[in-house]
Amino acid sequence: MTGxxxxxxxxxxxxxxxxPSRARMSSATVLSIALATxxxxxxxxxxxxxxxxVAGTGSDQSAIIxxxxxxxxxxxxxxxxxxxxxxxxxxIAAGKNGPLLSAESFATISAxxxxxGESSVTLRGMGPQGLAVRPLARLAGGRMFTPGxxxxxxxxxLAGRYRDFKLGxxxxxxxxxxxxxxxxxxxxxxxxxxxxADRKLVGQFFGSSAAVQSxxxxxxxxxxxxxxxxxxxxxxxxxxxxxxxxxxxxxQARNMGKLILxxxxxxxxxxxxxxxxxxxxxxxxxxxxxxxxxxxxxILGFRxxxxxxxxxxxxxxxxxxxxxxxxxxxxxxxxxxxxxTIGGNLTQVMFKxxxxxxxxxxxxxxxxxxxxxxxxxxAWRAARRPLVTAAAE
Amino acid sequence: xxFMQRVPAVDNLIDIVDLxxxxxxxxxxxxxxxxxxxxxxxxxFVALMxxxxxxxxxLLNLLAGIDRPNSGMLAVDGERIDGYSESxxxxxxxxxxxxxxxxxxxxxxxxxxxxxxxxxxxxxxxAKERRRRVDTAxxxxxxxxxxxxxxxxxxxxxxxRVAIARALxxxxxxxxxxxxxxxxxxxxxxxxxxxxxxxxxxxxxxIVMVTHDPVAARAADxxxxxxxxxxVNEAVAA
Numbered sequence: 001m002t003g004x005x006x007x008x009x010x011x012x013x014x015x016x017x018x019x020p021s022r023a024r025m026s027s028a029t030v031l032s033i034a035l036a037t038x039x040x041x042x043x044x045x046x047x048x049x050x051x052x053x054v055a056g057t058g059s060d061q062s063a064i065i066x067x068x069x070x071x072x073x074x075x076x077x078x079x080x081x082x083x084x085x086x087x088x089x090x091x092i093a094a095g096k097n098g099p100l101l102s103a104e105s106f107a108t109i110s111a112x113x114x115x116x117g118e119s120s121v122t123l124r125g126m127g128p129q130g131l132a133v134r135p136l137a138r139l140a141g142g143r144m145f146t147p148g149x150x151x152x153x154x155x156x157x158l159a160g161r162y163r164d165f166k167l168g169x170x171x172x173x174x175x176x177x178x179x180x181x182x183x184x185x186x187x188x189x190x191x192x193x194x195x196x197a198d199r200k201l202v203g204q205f206f207g208s209s210a211a212v213q214s215x216x217x218x219x220x221x222x223x224x225x226x227x228x229x230x231x232x233x234x235x236x237x238x239x240x241x242x243x244x245x246x247x248x249x250x251x252q253a254r255n256m257g258k259l260i261l262x263x264x265x266x267x268x269x270x271x272x273x274x275x276x277x278x279x280x281x282x283x284x285x286x287x288x289x290x291x292x293x294x295x296x297x298x299i300l301g302f303r304x305x306x307x308x309x310x311x312x313x314x315x316x317x318x319x320x321x322x323x324x325x326x327x328x329x330x331x332x333x334x335x336x337x338x339x340x341t342i343g344g345n346l347t348q349v350m351f352k353x354x355x356x357x358x359x360x361x362x363x364x365x366x367x368x369x370x371x372x373x374x375x376x377x378x379a380w381r382a383a384r385r386p387l388v389t390a391a392a393e
Numbered sequence: 394x395x396f397m398q399r400v401p402a403v404d405n406l407i408d409i410v411d412l413x414x415x416x417x418x419x420x421x422x423x424x425x426x427x428x429x430x431x432x433x434x435x436x437x438f439v440a441l442m443x444x445x446x447x448x449x450x451x452l453l454n455l456l457a458g459i460d461r462p463n464s465g466m467l468a469v470d471g472e473r474i475d476g477y478s479e480s481x482x483x484x485x486x487x488x489x490x491x492x493x494x495x496x497x498x499x500x501x502x503x504x505x506x507x508x509x510x511x512x513x514x515x516x517x518x519x520a521k522e523r524r525r526r527v528d529t530a531x532x533x534x535x536x537x538x539x540x541x542x543x544x545x546x547x548x549x550x551x552x553x554r555v556a557i558a559r560a561l562x563x564x565x566x567x568x569x570x571x572x573x574x575x576x577x578x579x580x581x582x583x584x585x586x587x588x589x590x591x592x593x594x595x596x597x598x599x600i601v602m603v604t605h606d607p608v609a610a611r612a613a614d615x616x617x618x619x620x621x622x623x624x625v626n627e628a629v630a631a
Contacts, residue, residue, distance in 0.1 A: 010514045017502035200507040296498040299459060300559075301487025301515045303480065 007302055011310035014293065018319065020170050022286055030322040032229045032275040033370060037326025037363045040268030045334050046351075051253040055350035057189035058246035059223040063091075065215040065232070068239040072252060073214045074104065080210060082238055089231050091224030092217045095132060100218035102127040104199060107206030111164045111195075121158060122194045123173070125202025125331035126216070128202075131184070133218040137191060142167050142182030147198045153182035155192035161338075174205040190249070190351070216299040217242070230341040268363075272370050275322070279374025283315050300359065304383035311382050313330040313373025316368065323367035326333055327360055406566060406599040407456065410463035412475075414451055425451045426464065426622040436552060436567075438593040438600040440610035443619035449573065449603045452619070457480035457492060457569050470566050487515040491560030491598075496570035497552040499544040505531065505555045506540040512563040528545040530558035534588055550581025557588055561598070568592065570602040574609045586612040 019026055051366055064332055065086065070076035083103050086092075092099040106124045113119060124130075131137055146153035154165040159180075164171040169180050178197070184294050186192050199212065218226055232240045245353040287294070409431040415424040435441055441449045454460035455467060458474055461482075467475040486492075491512070495545055499508045503620045506527050513523045522545045531537045534554040536547075544552050553573060560568050570589065574582035590612050592598040602613060610616040 006514045010511065014500050014502065019499075083556065292498060293500060296494070296500075298483065299486065299492050300428070300512050301483055301490075304485050388454055 004303075004306065005060065007306035009307045010344055011297060011302055011306050012313040014297070015290065015310045015314045018290065018293070019314070019317075022282075022289060024086060025282045025285050026318055027277070028137065029278045029318050029374075030269075032278040033319050033322025033367050034276045034325035034329065035150065036268060036271035036370070037367055039271050039322045039327050039365045040265070041326060041330040041359055042353070042360060042364060043260055043263065043265070043268060043336055045330065045353040046356045048356045048359055049351045049354035050140055050260060052354050053135065053188065053190050053253075057136070057186070057191050058244065058249035060225075060244050060246050061135045061219055061229055062133055062245040063217045063219055064245050064248045065217060065228075065240050065242045066213075068241050073104075076213045077211045078103075078213070078240065078371065080212070083215065085235075085238060086215060086217075086240075089217075089228055090226035091219055091231070093220045095218075097128075099176060100129050100133050102133045102199075102216045103212040104130070104214050104216055105212045106194075106206055109195070109206075111158070111162045111171070113161055114163050121162070121208065123152075123202060124194045124196050125199035125206075125212075126196055127199055129218075130196060130199075130216070133216040134186065134191070135218070136189060137184050137186040140183045140185040142180075142380045144182055145197055146181075147200070149198070150176055150178045150201065150241075151181045151197065152178050153184055155194050156183055156185045157192040157338075158195065159183045176205070178237055186328040188352075207299065215384075216245070244302055268366065272366050275367075276370045276374050279315060279319065279370055282318065283311065283375050283378035284381075287311060287382040290382070292373060294385075295387060296385055308379045308383040311379035312372070312375045315379070318373045319367045319371030319374070320364075321366045327368070328354055333353040404434050405432045405471055406435040406437075407431065407601075408466070408468040410466040412455070412467055413450075413463045414455065414460070415463055417521055424622065426462075429622065431617075431624070431626075433599060434599065435599055436593060436597040437615065438589060440613035440615045441603045441604070441619060442607075442610055442615040444607065446621075448622045449619050452602050453571055453601065454568055456567070457490060458486050466568055484621040487512065489566050490570040491563065491565040493553070493556050493560045493568065493570035493573045495555045495575045496545070497549075497576075499552055499555060499559075501544050503570070504541050504543055505536060505547065505558075508544070508555055509558045509562050512559060517562060526562050526564075527558075530562040531555075533591070534558045535559065535584075548581065549577050553577060553581070553585050554588060555583065557592075561592060561596075566599060568598050568600045570600065570618060572603055572605065574604065574606055579608075582606070582609060 066073065066076040067078050086101060087099055092097055092101060094100070104124055104126045106122050108120045109123045110118050111121045131139070131144055139153070140156055142153070145153050152165070152171070158165045159167065165180055167180055167183050169179070170177050184192070184196070217228070219228070222244070225242065228242045232242055298304070298307065318352070335355045337353045338351070401512065408525055409429060411428040411430060412426055413428055414426045415422050417423070443449045451460065460475065462475050464473065466473060472485070477485060499536060500511070509527045509530050510523055514527060525575070528537065528540070531540055534557050536551060536554050536558065539547060539551060544555070547555065573589070574585055575619065578586060586609055589600055589602065593600050593614070602609070604610055
């Protein structure tokens, strides 16, 4: 070891061995950093989980057609006259009963959870081809609804959580009883947070039957999307646009993910600023408590930079302990935990917290910034304080 | 010892010529010394006495390179330190000085041996050599069997002896002691003074000790009395 490294190691050792004598202040800093890390990680994991869930909803084999200028199904409206003209559109796969198209509209309904709470759920009205146009979806139990009947097919995320949506059960909606005849799975995507029913009934009882909000189309192949897009662009009277289901949901996920982060980062940073105040206080107290020790070392011949680095080492160690604790708590209590949020269409989307490595890196980086800022000023003060003043104490 | 000598002599370890020091207190300049001169020969054990505010601690701080004079010359072993920068003084202290504090100033979390080893970490030296020197220093102060004890497991007198071993271990030319017996009972103080006496007599160390204790001062070769920044008389040990 070189002289400087030996000096730093020796002073850092003294500082760290002395931590137990400053346990209360140090623990408070560790806890405040852990809390800030936990909160930030909570939001990051929520955004990651939400993005993964919603982005996984789409397929390249399927297209979603919306009214021109609409960012989502929520604010799109397609009248039935335009619907008929889509039957001849190119690029759409053919089924037994014609092109695989499903005109769809949705409504928001209230449902009772197993725990007794009530929340909003998307009721999607779809055509008979609704399942066939969704490559990711499959029936996990029961059967598809029969057109014209008050029957529901529910996503598996809802079936497991809502007493109203158990297979074989019934639920009162719009003053009528509806029977749950099937449960579908869709690879854990946001689709599993929907309830499906016949589009005409949904239009009749929950909205307008003269218009739909979107048309879902199964493409003959992924590259056929371009054909469909050219067709829609060429007929300016249609005023419709198509994009792949995957691109559509990825955009939706980005927006919602951004919204979560828009709340999460400022909150995380606000808590980090609080933790910074704690860290500064702890380090100033530490330097103050150690003033005799630091003065002694400097009188013995230990240089200012080694005092600075060792004081910083203490601050960095505290934030690493704090952020490590925060990560551990997040892993223990958040990772894989189910949650739900109100989606872009004001309905509930269920997803799992997904603690990604990148999220951990971001949270630990924020904690380290807190540690460096919280340690630098006290460390500088400790290293540069006039020795004659320090020695007099 | 040649007390007022102005020309540095070859066998002097400390040469102070026309040293002035003052502190600013608000808008007032408070003088501590004005043109103070002093020389101390190598291997001498000198006690500095005087009432509070006489300037003895300031003089010790100047000798230690902890404080800097306003003017004048301050040389130790022929090396002028009055113009050194902060980092130059730090390096100089590591190479030249051993310091003994009134309240020992040991690191409570380190063992006696680890405390004594601290100054050696400032020098290029193998771990084996450091160990050998630490053992020797602890042996000199009679605490070889307490090497693994932490300060709280030692009496005040023993802690001060560990501090002396720490001041001695890097083989400095000059040892400064700030009231080394001020916190000790008489038997412990006597043991400490005996060791300091031995360092001067057997190892040839030059020692400057600030003390209020006349008994402690009698252990020195010479006692210098400071009053209002001036030496008023000197007493040579019988």
